[in-house]
């Protein structure tokens with residue numbers, strides 16, 4: 001269950017809550033890749049005190065990223081092998097096309113007692129399992145950048161060696177501390193990427209356009225931005241607090257007969273707003289599926 005403030009979601013408590021038989025050690029997390037997502041997850045975990053900074057190791061090839069990590073008080077190194085030696089959970093957070101070389105470099109160090117968690121878009125469990133020693137548990141997670149503020153939406157799928165009682169518990173402890181988590185069959189992770197993995201970008205774009213609309217209608221930019229962001233935040237809060245109500249019902253309550261909102265809704269429909277958003281989700285989901293065979297050229 002998601003608790004927006006992340007309270008009482010420390011891993012040992014999760015272990016007790018979900019399965020009284022599971023006794024979990026404090027997490028030692030090793031990130032391979034210290035970029036934007038590592039930072040978002042890590043800041044969220046440190047903020048919620050799910051791990052101590054001394055129990056976190058991060059490797060990156062960029063010195064500038066290692067500096068950022070040292071600034072967070074965690075152990076930072078250019079050597080991924082040191083990270084794997086220390087961690088109980090290895091969190092793979094490099095770009096998808098870098099995954100094979102990064103895992104080959106540490107292959108001989110990975111033990112069956114460790115869990116590999118990959119957040120890399122489009123990289124299948126089978127490919128990950130082929131890159132680690134036999135029997136090692138692997139979980140694929142698709143989180144999103146709101147990890148940073150404890151409001152992520154993450155979905156995960158368990159690999160063939162990962163168990164519900166143990167490995168799902170660990171993943172829930174990590175990603176549940178920084179937002180909502182759901183378990184899905186792996187085949188749905190491309191769709192998840194289209195909705196929530198990439199989703200924050202569409203929402204930021206929408207807020208930007210909403211603010212621009214305000215400026216177009218005469219508002220000063222700072223006021224337009226504040227109102228646009230608050231409107232998205234307040235609407236999301238209402239949708240969460242009325243989860244049994246259809247989203248169209250919430251919309252209809254704003255649309256007074258003959259009023260301003262229905263005029264705007266008509267303009268949005270005339271410009272295929274919903275079809276455009278659905279098309280964007282499909283484009284991201286298709287790109288996620290395609291990344292298995294066509295990696296990024298960049």
Ligand SMILES: NC(=O)C1=CN([C@@H]2O[C@H](COP(=O)(O)OP(=O)(O)OC[C@H]3O[C@@H](n4cnc5c(N)ncnc54)[C@H](O)[C@@H]3O)[C@@H](O)[C@H]2O)C=CC1
Nearest residue numbers: 033034035036037059060061062093094095096119120121
């Ligand atoms: N950015 C997002 O919103 C989301 C990203 N993801 C996934 O997370 C992964 C990371 O994405 P970002 O953090 O956005 O990318 P990023 O480019 O910010 O971070 C990747 C980091 O890996 C480092 N790196 C490159 N080669 C390395 C190596 N051999 N060893 C160690 N580090 C190395 C880079 O220097 C960089 O700092 C990707 O696979 C992406 O698909 C998943 C969900 C959301």
Ligand SMILES: O=C(O)[C@@H]1CCC=N1
Nearest residue numbers: 121193196197198199
């Ligand atoms: O754009 C990307 O490929 C990554 C995966 C999900 C969000 N960002």
